[in-house]
């Protein structure tokens with residue numbers, strides 16, 4: 001990875017999209033978001049990582065969103081650069097299932113509980129390698145965001161029952 | 177009344193021997209061995225017999241485990257013992273859940289972990305090696321003394337240990353402080369990625385010493401799934417030696433004496449002070465909400481006299497039921513001490529999902545004071561903003577919110593990250609104020625505690 005300049009400035013900005021939940025959504029947003037991050041001062045590796053993060057969160061929204069509730073529901077995507085934080089947030093309808101939400105909360109805290117997300121990745125691999133798991137249930141997606149993109153994953157549920165899932169990246173070497 | 181003994185969970189399976197399948201019933205004997213009973217008519221196998229596979233059916237699929245040896249043959253009234261030869265299976269998971277968990281399977285991934293040490297700076301390696309060497313020397317010395325003390329009657333041993341702690345404790349703490357300064361010098365300019373890599377390397381190398389401290393053991397292992405659980409907080413509040421041996425005592429005490437932990441003890445006093453000051457002249461009763469309350473030790477300073485109990489009610493919210501139990505015992509203790517009832521209520525929920533309530537005020541009520549310490553340090557900006565907005569909406573006109581957050585310049589930052597594996601979302605003053613900027617009509621200020629590790633955002637709602 002190329003060395004980053006000691007100090008640099010990012011441009012404040014937002015990219016917003018409202019989209020129907022179809023399967024190539026993630027692919028379509030990838031290029032747009034990568035361009036947005038590049039244009040606002042992230043380097044190529046960082047922009048790629050944030051675009052990858054965007055895809056991962058969008059795919060999750062399509063896969064796990066509660067699309068049976070209302071055909072008019074859509075996905076909202078937000079990429080934002082403000083101050084020291086580069087944020088991607090994806091909102092999608094979520095079923096009111098306290099058990100599933102608690103599990104997600106625990107998973108987020110577990111991942112964030114490691115100073116080095118590599119450790120979360122290794123621990124997860126240990127578990128996965130020792131037992132069979134079903135496709136799509138590896139739980140590696142969010143860990144990959146943490147480990148490969150240095151994104152701090154977090155979420156909340158809005159009063160209109162939408163899951164707002166986000167990843168925040170804090171670039172180093174920001175001025176001042 | 178007689179109660180029938182509940183049979184232990186079992187699994188019906190078959191052992192393969194010379195091409196034949198022998199039906200068996202297995203139960204767990206320990207985590208890594210099985211008790212086995214042969215179900216077929218008159219089957220006898222001698223101890224030492226090796227079976228080529230253990231097979232069973234689960235959800236219509238055949239599952240197979242590798243070679244197993246009979247280490248004890250079954251006797252009348254006693255099952256035989258079966259251990260695995262080529263792999264190490266989790267037998268509890270096998271019998272209780274029908275899961276095949278091979279504990280050795282991760283072996284193949286070890287190169288990934290080993291590769292982590294590439295890209296560790298030469299200086300950092302040397303630093304860790306020195307630290308390892310020095311700690312070994314200190315530990316050996318302290319352990320030697322402990323062995324001598326152990327021969328003495330308890331009161332003598334206790335006095336001797338006390339003298340050693342007093343004599344050598346400060347010096348050892350001074351040494352640890354200097355090593356922390358050195359650590360800060362080495363890692364200050366690191367990118368997040370470098371911090372993570374070096375932090376991981378650091379903990380791998382110093383693991384035995386880290387595990388020698390009750391506090392660091394808990395922050396690293398996180399038995400409740402997150403750092404900062406009620407027991408960790410209690411350790412910080414108690415600020416005492418813990419452990420049997422001198423070395424363990426010192427390794428436990430040093431991190432909880434550090435400024436970052438002092439900041440926790442400071443806020444325990446400061447928050448009630450700020451609330452008492454804000455109480456003056458307001459009509460009572462006043463409703464108070466503590467979000468992410470943990471053990472709620474600060475209540476001792478909030479409810480100091482029976483008058484406080486008459487004038488204040490408290491709602492304690494936390495995601496962890498164990499924390500709420502601790503908080504409730506804090507309340508009970510105070511009730512006994514003050515000889516009166518405290519109006520206290522607990523809510524077990526995470527703030528992440530609390531926000532889904534369309535009418536939160538209907539569920540929780542409205543409050544004059546809301547405070548939340550040790551929570552926002554875990555919330556990223558989008559979530560922190562959303563939580564603060566909802567809390568602000570719960571505030572009565574003229575009400576006050578206090579939000580604690582560690583500052584980017586927390587002097588214990590690298591201690592926490594590298595030794596304790598305790599990562600926080602640090603903020604600047606501006607970032608604290610920024611969170612409040614979107615709240616309608618709010619006036620906000622930021623202040624620090626004496627340790628200057630921690631900030632308090634104070635948000636007031638207009639009357």
Ligand SMILES: C[S@@+](CC[C@H](N)C(=O)[O-])C[C@H]1O[C@@H](n2cnc3c(N)ncnc32)[C@H](O)[C@@H]1O
Nearest residue numbers: 404468469470494495496499526527528549550
């Ligand atoms: C560092 S402790 C602080 C406890 C207490 N406020 C104090 O100062 O002693 C953090 C507490 O926050 C709780 N917590 C963490 N995340 C939470 C969430 N999303 N919702 C509610 N409580 C949470 C934990 O269960 C834990 O009890």
